Amino acid sequence: MAPQLKGRAELAKAVEPIEGASYKITAVEEVKTAVQGFSGLRVSLEPEKRKEGDANEYATMVWMREQAGRKSKLGSLLAAFGEFLGDEDEALNTDNWIGHVIRVISWTQRNREVRVMS
Secondary structure: OOOOOOOOOOOOOOEOOOOOOEEEEEEEEEEEOOOOOOEEEEEEEEEOOOOOOOOOOEEEEEEOOOOOOOOOHHHHHHHHHHHHHOOHHHHHOHHHOOOOEEEEEEEEOOEEEEEEOO
8 A cells, every 4th residue: 555646856865874873754755756757755864873074864765566575665664663653554654754763773675674763
């Protein structure tokens, strides 16, 4: 069950999250690529402990699909929020992600794992 997307957006450049770090989710924006019309979510993140001089913007693109493996970006976030919120339907509502702190356990291709800390 994928959310309905509105409008199109250019994908801004941002730094991917780093394994072992914790981030507060500050925004989840529905996007559609301008050229091929791929639908996704741009998840903006604020490091819990930003290093001095680090002016990077942290975010990740989560591409929408009907089914997502638990180790994909989408699947790892849905699994983590489903467990934290205790309800799969609540996990599908990305508004429920905003303001929560996640810890990135693993962030390599086909091996993503996050935990919701608060």
